[in-house]
Amino acid sequence: MSARRDAVSLDLSAEPLSHLTGVGPRVAAKLEARGLTTLQDLWLHLPLRYEDRTTLLPIRALKAGIAAQVEGRVEAVERGFRYRPVLRVAVSDDSGATLVLRFFHFRAAQVAQFAVGTRLRCYGTPRPGQHGLEIVHPSYRVLGDGEDAGLGDVLDPIYPAVEGIGPASLRKLISQALDRLPDAATLELLPPALLADLNLPSLHDAMLAMHRPPAGADIAALSAGTHPAQQRLAMEELLAHHLSLRRQRIALQQHRAPSLRGRDGLVKALLESLPFRLTGAQQRVFDEIRKDLARAHPMLRLVQGDVGSGKTVVAALAGMLAVERGKQVALAAPTELLAEQHLLNLRAWLEPLGVRVTWLAGKVTGKARSKVLEEVASGHAQVVVGTHALMQEAVVFNDLALAIVDEQHRFGVHQRLALRDKGASAGIVPHQLVMTATPIPRTLAMAAYSDLDVSAIDELPPGRTPVQTIVISAERRPELVERIRVACQQGRQVYWVCTLIDESDEVVATAAQNTFEALSAQLPELRVGLVHGRMKAAEKQAAMQSFKSAQTDLLVATTVIEVGVDVPNASLMIIENAERLGLAQLHQLRGRVGRGATASSCVLMYQAPLSNMARERLETMRHTSDGFLIAEKDLELRGPGELLGTRQTGLAEFRVADLARDAGMLPMVHALSERLLVESPELADRIVRRWIGGAVRYASA
Known part of the structure; x- marks a missing residue:
């Protein structure tokens, strides 16, 4: 049955x-x-x-901002044309109060409906008007004098x-x-x-x-x-998504991967040559990665850590386990700026050890590109650093054992799969290490990345100084110019971040180009640089290199400097129109200062008036520098789709569930998921099919 x-x-x-x-x-x-x-x-x-049309409210009982249904008779009609055509219909009922219905779009036939004395039933949200409450464009129905129009029994x-x-x-x-x-x-x-x-x-x-919902249902x-009905649906939807991710993980574990156990001569050599010691958190995370790589099943690990926590050196150590076994490593970053930062670090650490580090990006063309492709295909290139160019069809690896993706949420899912497939052959796939400097709230990691093992580098290296964050109005801009002058006279460097390249009539934001010109005029004794996304790659690189080598005192930049820039001498950052940026982006930008031993400051300059959400964001930045706390607040304010970049991650949009609201269900959902996979796999299939259907999940990307 x-x-x-x-x-x-x-x-x-x-x-x-x-x-x-x-x-x-x-x-x-x-x-x-x-x-x-x-x-x-x-x-x-x-x-x-x-909309609740199950009751009628006396006009006198209406409250501004609360939608309701009323019934009354037309008392007066007025057409006006002061600025644009407008129709006002005054309606009153037995409570003795009057409500104005206002229409901006109407036809002559519609006006004829509103003869004085006509009986109307209207629904809408009242608001204060010139003559008491009014409803703009209500939904309404004309009733006959003797008509008994019953009320609905559901919302x-x-x-x-x-x-x-x-x-x-x-x-x-x-x-x-x-x-x-x-x-x-x-x-x-x-x-x-x-x-x-x-x-x-x-x-x-x-x-x-x-x-x-029946009449009297709890609309709030x-x-x-x-509501229990929503919680019931949300719970099954979360279960379906978790089951889908677990299935992907189980499927991935059916593949084999090269075991990178044993030899660690290069790891020891790298640790001994570094000018610093690993933090406890770095050592812990590397130990977790080492255990994963020793197995003959593919690693799929997410390493998250705040800006400057030292993820790159952990990735380099992992890479040495592969190189030691004669295998290749690929490291992909979403921008040339960030990829080049990795390239400089890896070359400085690895080339003295005899490891060949190669560069492949869109700007590598012609004979140089052919030479790199040849080195990659032959295996001569042991560590290959690049951008999206690494995923292109023409790139063929000799023996790729470890694929590292930095700032993974900024890559498309297909791109990450393409990189993994570069090392796939005869049922063997490379290990994958995914890194992000955008801390992911625990709730989101449990739901979106339950197919990954998650590690956190939650400790900053010694010597990093706390950054003081100040929030001020744009009216105090002249004070900041003086502050820049003093900082640069003391031998420090400064970032000034703008949110637009050109002036815009629609958005109140100062363009980087105009700011560059204004600051150059106000601070003639300083060397002022400019960098933005529309500059050619070579120009951008030259501007950044000039700042890094202290040939530029003040760098005016757009958010292109959000990731991958390391200038320890920069101790002051001003972010203009900070109210326009999300918490994660503000936190990333702030991480560009405080990288040396000097006390550093980040000034968040806003244009009044502030929305409530913008005010909350700026207050959060002022009170905490903990990336994980900031990520939790960002999830609360913006929701998971925007925070992760839904289309980019393969995290399907939820119909009912809300990860911030329904976080409390996740432990129970996880436990039930494991039980179903063991005891009722057919049932698990049907739950996934109901909510996700045949949609491909890229959880293993």
Whole structure:
């Protein structure tokens, strides 16, 4: 009986929408463009919000900002044309109060509907107007004098738009699909005992509660995503995503990888030649990587650490385990600036040990490129550093054993897969080490990277000085110019970061070019440099090299300097229009100072007025320099998709779940996932299929 029920549920879930009334080829095409092809897709196309038309409120009881439904008679109508056509309709009811309905877009036939004395039922959000409360463009209905218009018994759902299909038509289609929802026992995939323990409704009841909340439903809980129906759906969705990631990890473990155990002469030589000792955190993380690389199964490890925590040297040590065994290492970075920074460090550390470090980027062309490709293919190039160019088809490795990707969230998923595939042959794939200087909140790591082993370098090397962060208004700009003069007179260097290259009428931000010219005029005794993303690579490199070698006192730059720039003598940074940047970006920029022994400062200059979110961001920066705390706050303010770059990571967007809000569910979701994979793999498959379908997950990238 159970098997027959399962078949019924699966058949209905996959039933095409063309079986619904009103869905012909044109409508089906519009739905498909939005990713809606089956009944199940419509069941999971959940409302964005709700409108409560189950009650009528007296006009006198209306409150500004709170949507409501009222009924009354037209008292007066006025058309005006002061700035643009406007129609005002005054409506009153038995409470003795009057409400103004205001329309900016209307037709003559519409005006004719509003004869004085006409009975209207209106819904909208009141706001203060010139003559009391008013609703702009309410939804309304004209009622006949004797008409008994009943009230609805469920809240009206407002769905995410589907281009070419009106809201009313979409509601009817979803209602049809819901009428074909299987019964609770047939639809349910989770064990009944689990639902009882969690005090959550069945999927059937949760689905109906989301699409058709009854009168009196807790709209505040629905808006906040804390309603039991939403929590039930969110829990199963998180479970589906976690199962998908675990499956990817299990699939990856079926491959073999070269075991890099044993010899570590190059590791010892590198450690002895370094002008510093590893921190405890660096040593711990390297030990974790060493154990992974010793196995004959592919490592997939994420190393996260704050700006300046020393991830590159840990990657270099890992690379030496591969080189010692006659294998090759690839290190890819998203920008030439960051890749060149890695190249300089690796050449300085490794070439004295006899290790050949090669450079491959877009600007390496002609004979030079052919020579590099030849060295890579022959195995003569032992460590290959580069940008996206490493992933191109023409690049063939002789024996790639370790692929290292820095700032991995800035690469496309396909690119990371392409690099891994460079070392794949006869069922053997290279080990992968992924690094990021953008600390990932624990919540996000648990959900988005549960297929990776995660290590954190949570200790800064000795000698790094804390950076004092100051928040000031742009009105105090002249004070900053003087502060720069004093700092440079003391032999220090300064960054001035702008958020735009050119002036923009739409955004209040000072362009780097204009700032460069203004500061050059105000500080004629200083050597002022300029670097931005539109400069040619050679010009950018020359400007950065001039600053690094202390031939430039003050560098005016865009956020191109966010990663990969290491100038210990720079002890002051001014970030103009700081309110326009996210927390992660502000934290990355601030990490460019405080890299030497001198006390350093970062000045966040803002343009008033500040939005509440911008104020919170700047306050967070002022109070903490802990990258992990900042990442948690960033997740809270911006959400996971924006923080990770959803399309870039392969982390699919969630329909119901919210990683910041639903973090408390993750331990339980993980435990249930492991149980299902062992005890009910078929059930796990069906849960993944329900929420993710056939979408390819790039979790192993």
